[in-house]
Amino acid sequence: MLKINNLHAEIDGKKILNGLTLEVRAGEVAAIMGPNGSGKSTLSYIIAGRPGYEVTAGEVLLNGQNLLEMEPNARAAAGVFLAFQYPLEIPGVATMTFLKAAMNAQARQRGEAESTTPDFIKKVRGAAKDLKIDQEMLKRPLNVGFSGGEKKRMEILQMALLAPKFAILDETDSGLDIDALRIVADGVNALRNRERGFLVITHYQRLLDYIRPDSVHVMARGEIVRSGGPTLALELEKSGYAAYSDEAA
Amino acid sequence: MNAPLARLKTVAEAELENQFAALPAPDPWRSAAFARFAALGLPNRRVEAWHFTDLRAVMEQALPLAATNGTAPQTAQRGFGEVGTRMVFVDGRYAPAQSDALPAGVTLTRDSSAPEAHPDAMVTLNHAFAQQAAQIEIAPGTVLKAPLHLVFAQRAAATAVFSRVKVKIGADAEVTLAEIHTGLEHGHQVNSLVEIEMGDNARCAHVCDCEAAQSLCVLGLIIKLGRTAHFNSFAMLDGGQMVRRQIFADLIGEGADIALSGLMLGRGAAHLDTTLTINHAKPHGVSREVFRSLLDENAHGVYQGKVIVKPHAQKTDGKMMSKAILLHDGARMDNKPELEIFADDVVCGHGATVGGLDAEQIFYLQSRGIPRSEAEALLLEAFAAEMIEPVENESLKRHFTGRLARWLQARGGRA
Numbered sequence: 001m002l003k004i005n006n007l008h009a010e011i012d013g014k015k016i017l018n019g020l021t022l023e024v025r026a027g028e029v030a031a032i033m034g035p036n037g038s039g040k041s042t043l044s045y046i047i048a049g050r051p052g053y054e055v056t057a058g059e060v061l062l063n064g065q066n067l068l069e070m071e072p073n074a075r076a077a078a079g080v081f082l083a084f085q086y087p088l089e090i091p092g093v094a095t096m097t098f099l100k101a102a103m104n105a106q107a108r109q110r111g112e113a114e115s116t117t118p119d120f121i122k123k124v125r126g127a128a129k130d131l132k133i134d135q136e137m138l139k140r141p142l143n144v145g146f147s148g149g150e151k152k153r154m155e156i157l158q159m160a161l162l163a164p165k166f167a168i169l170d171e172t173d174s175g176l177d178i179d180a181l182r183i184v185a186d187g188v189n190a191l192r193n194r195e196r197g198f199l200v201i202t203h204y205q206r207l208l209d210y211i212r213p214d215s216v217h218v219m220a221r222g223e224i225v226r227s228g229g230p231t232l233a234l235e236l237e238k239s240g241y242a243a244y245s246d247e248a249a
Numbered sequence: 250m251n252a253p254l255a256r257l258k259t260v261a262e263a264e265l266e267n268q269f270a271a272l273p274a275p276d277p278w279r280s281a282a283f284a285r286f287a288a289l290g291l292p293n294r295r296v297e298a299w300h301f302t303d304l305r306a307v308m309e310q311a312l313p314l315a316a317t318n319g320t321a322p323q324t325a326q327r328g329f330g331e332v333g334t335r336m337v338f339v340d341g342r343y344a345p346a347q348s349d350a351l352p353a354g355v356t357l358t359r360d361s362s363a364p365e366a367h368p369d370a371m372v373t374l375n376h377a378f379a380q381q382a383a384q385i386e387i388a389p390g391t392v393l394k395a396p397l398h399l400v401f402a403q404r405a406a407a408t409a410v411f412s413r414v415k416v417k418i419g420a421d422a423e424v425t426l427a428e429i430h431t432g433l434e435h436g437h438q439v440n441s442l443v444e445i446e447m448g449d450n451a452r453c454a455h456v457c458d459c460e461a462a463q464s465l466c467v468l469g470l471i472i473k474l475g476r477t478a479h480f481n482s483f484a485m486l487d488g489g490q491m492v493r494r495q496i497f498a499d500l501i502g503e504g505a506d507i508a509l510s511g512l513m514l515g516r517g518a519a520h521l522d523t524t525l526t527i528n529h530a531k532p533h534g535v536s537r538e539v540f541r542s543l544l545d546e547n548a549h550g551v552y553q554g555k556v557i558v559k560p561h562a563q564k565t566d567g568k569m570m571s572k573a574i575l576l577h578d579g580a581r582m583d584n585k586p587e588l589e590i591f592a593d594d595v596v597c598g599h600g601a602t603v604g605g606l607d608a609e610q611i612f613y614l615q616s617r618g619i620p621r622s623e624a625e626a627l628l629l630e631a632f633a634a635e636m637i638e639p640v641e642n643e644s645l646k647r648h649f650t651g652r653l654a655r656w657l658q659a660r661g662g663r664a
């Protein structure tokens with residue numbers, strides 16, 4: 001489903017990704033772990049299409065479609081979703097207005113019918129209830145004044161409504177309390193199916209106790225330096241990244 | 250050595266002089282006002298308060314004065330919000346046939362008394378040319394539920410229009426005033442002056458709407474606030490060859506409170522200027538000035554705010570902020586917030602920003618599937634709508650929201 005081949009990328013002349021190769025199959029949950037600054041967020045931004053990076057080599061394909069040539073909104077319409085490590089505040093734009101704009105825009109770009117207002121409201125209410133998001137919050141400007149945990153839950157709400165084909169969760173667990181972590185994980189698990197792929201970036205095993213990954217990859221200095229099964233995460237929890245930084249140094 | 254040269258008059262200045270000379274027997278104070286104007290000349294870059302708005306350079310000619318009576322065309326009589334008492338001024342003169350009956354507690358008279366001399370050339374020119382001031386008095390204690398609409402309508406011919414309205418709001422009275430400038434599609438030269446005097450504890454919510462189209466507009470607002478009087482104002486200026494809105498506010502009573510806000514929407518070659526002076530003369534005054542501008546194409550925005558705190562005005566609380574978003578390389582904004590503080594126990598601050606849209610916010614919206622042009626429109630609307638939000642009167646708020654939406658729509662999907 002998602003194929004990243006030999007991806008090299010830099011920002012302001014600084015090399016951040018150094019020949020990264022990774023494949024995530026349909027239905028798979030792949031976890032990426034790795035030290036701070038190893039390029040995990042950069043990778044997710046490049047997949048989502050954030051401007052400012054220069055890709056000097058390599059490709060990113062979603063079901064054969066070259067994502068790097070597409071506008072970020074076209075990637076979203078094609079099924080890419082990124083839950084941001086630091087979700088942005090959008091003053092003056094009510095959360096409901098934003099959600100409707102996003103859903104309608106994606107439907108339009110895919111040539112599908114936009115959902116009717118009552119339908120839309122029903123969907124949002126349902127998803128918000130599952131994630132224990134207060135209805136009042138939906139009336140407020142998007143993410144403005146939301147707590148760290150509320151922002152993360154709002155990301156998952158968006159994911160649930162937009163039902164992407166491929167979702168990247170960039171440290172969605174950071175800032176969540178224990179109950180919220182469980183709620184968010186349940187939200188993600190509810191979306192797991194045979195067609196959908198996930199890339200879960202995290203520093204902690206705890207999230208992976210709830211969202212059981214199919215594969216675990218270690219990223220260091222802009223590359224995948226090791227891949228394995230779920231037990232790799234447990235191993236890292238014990239030994240840390242020392243082995244990989246030595247190797248890379 | 251040469252003797253100092255008399256300043257050369259521009260064509261427009263000479264035309265104004267001829268027009269004034271042709272007026273049938275103006276009051277002596279009007280002649281005196283014109284003499285003061287003639288000495289000052291049209292405002293230009295060398296006058297500090299007009300540094301960014303060179304009216305003398307832009308005003309190539311003085312359009313003929315509007316005829317003294319007439320009926321506004323239908324388009325210019327368009328309503329403004331659904332609810333309100335309309336007072337219509339056609340080419341600067343009160344038009345009773347097109348106006349609503351005045352509510353209880355409100356009277357309208359003509360005032361021909363000499364105004365206080367004013368340092369600004371365009372206010373002075375207004376004093377010289379405005380035929381007479383319409384004086385609206387709101388009796389003390391009167392609480393008006395429906396807004397008073399002052400509709401300044403121009404007829405189709407390209408003429409010069411001078412209007413002057415005085416509003417006296419009695420102690421403890423409450424009123425919503427909507428100042429509407431309309432019918433400006435035909436390239437008028439408008440010099441409007443609204444003078445508001447507020448008694449102790451009076452409250453006034455004011456809005457000003459100027460869709461200036463092809464006209465050159467100088468909109469003056471002079472406000473005097475009595476003790477614990479409260480004045481708040483929102484203005485929307487758009488389009489136009491040149492719009493200069495100037496506000497002179499004096500907080501002459503203790504504990505007076507003024508909040509001025511506005512939105513300038515510029516495209517084409519529009520030049521939009523908001524310049525204000527707030528004078529805190531007594532203790533415990535509060536002033537807030539919050540202005541935002543959206544400038545596209547080659548539009549030029551100007552915000553100048555001067556807050557003066559006199560020596561006795563202790564405990565003054567003043568804040569001022571101007572933010573502009575430039576949507577095109579050709580657009581420009583000049584911000585000049587100033588504080589002149591002569592008292593030691595005050596809290597005052599100001600800020601100004603000029604920039605583009607936030608690239609991170611655009612990316613965030615795009616990453617959810619929203620195309621770039623739509624993401625921009627959402628952010629622009631949010632930026633501007635936050636200014637309209639505090640307008641209390643619902644029908645006025647709807648009017649401004651609709652105007653903003655139309656302005657943004659006309660911008661279309663351009664990046």
Ligand SMILES: Nc1ncnc2c1ncn2[C@@H]1O[C@H](COP(=O)(O)OP(=O)(O)OP(=O)(O)O)[C@@H](O)[C@H]1O
Pocket residue numbers: 011012014016034035036037038039040041042043085
């Ligand atoms: N705009 C930028 N200019 C220069 N360097 C940058 C820029 N953005 C990111 N970097 C650098 O790129 C490297 C990778 O950053 P990135 O955010 O991708 O790391 P990460 O693996 O997500 O880290 P963390 O675990 O702390 O979230 C870091 O060294 C960072 O400082």
Ligand SMILES: [Mg+2]
Pocket residue numbers: 040041042085170171
């Ligand atoms: Mg990161």
